[in-house]
Amino acid sequence: MSLTKTYRSGTYPLALILSLSLADLAHARSTHTFANLGMQSFATHCFSPFLTRQKAVDVFGVTGFAYDFYDLDPFSSAAPSPAEGRKVTVGTDRRCEISFDGTHGLQAADVAIAALKSEGLDTHADVPAHFIRTADTTLLAARRLNPRRVAVVHVGTRVGENGIETFMSVERLLPEQVEG
Template identity: 50%
Template structure:
């Protein structure tokens, strides 16, 4: 009888711990939109972001990340395009995506990131960028006299249903230096 009681106690303890662990995982997943959006805002607009740094500060949030920089502004080597294909006419992309519809939160974070980096001057949106039905933010900003960046935030089909995406792409220089 004693053995049966201990077995039941152990099974109840295991079930309790498993339940608590599942709750922590669910809570951690619930935080991904906030944490990933904040990480995007804090890091994706920085001209010194690198692929290694993207792994460290973006992928660690639990979000899906797509980053490349073919013409870095620091002495790091250009990164390879590993996620989606490189967008024609761009030399840098920083994207995070995560499950669920959190586009309003993500758009607020993207605008805050632009403000933090002092990127305020509007630029004409290139024709190749078109809003989709779920677009919450699509805008071009002047980075300097020769470069613009395009920010796009919205939702789309993802691997687990609807996903929220935020990306910024830096376009190739408008004209060569003389």
């Protein structure tokens, strides 16, 4: 029995083909595992009113996820965390966003919805007009945090540094942006 196989335009040792196939499978699994870790990190940390800049660095900075965080008016006694990444979104005072490689929008949206439910954030609110749903948006929803505050959750895919990436974001509206 020969341990070679014709593959595309040549003959290669079967061991090489199997090792390449296993490497591809391992990469796919590691990318999927990394995405799952990102989704769970978002769900666990981004809805917490006690997340600070330092905690965001400690949690997201060591994982390899791209992230963006600011909290200009913390609910806790923590010092404000200025925006260091993208500009502050008009009408918000807090953002927690992570992104990771790959197209995982549907699964990420499911995780975000489950996180909203587990936090007891199930009272719907209107999404302000300046939050734009794009063709690559999987979830754009607003939920009341309390009578004066609303969180807007945005999940989808976009072009990132390494190709398509999935992003998960939650932003807190300023009280004057919340409709009665």
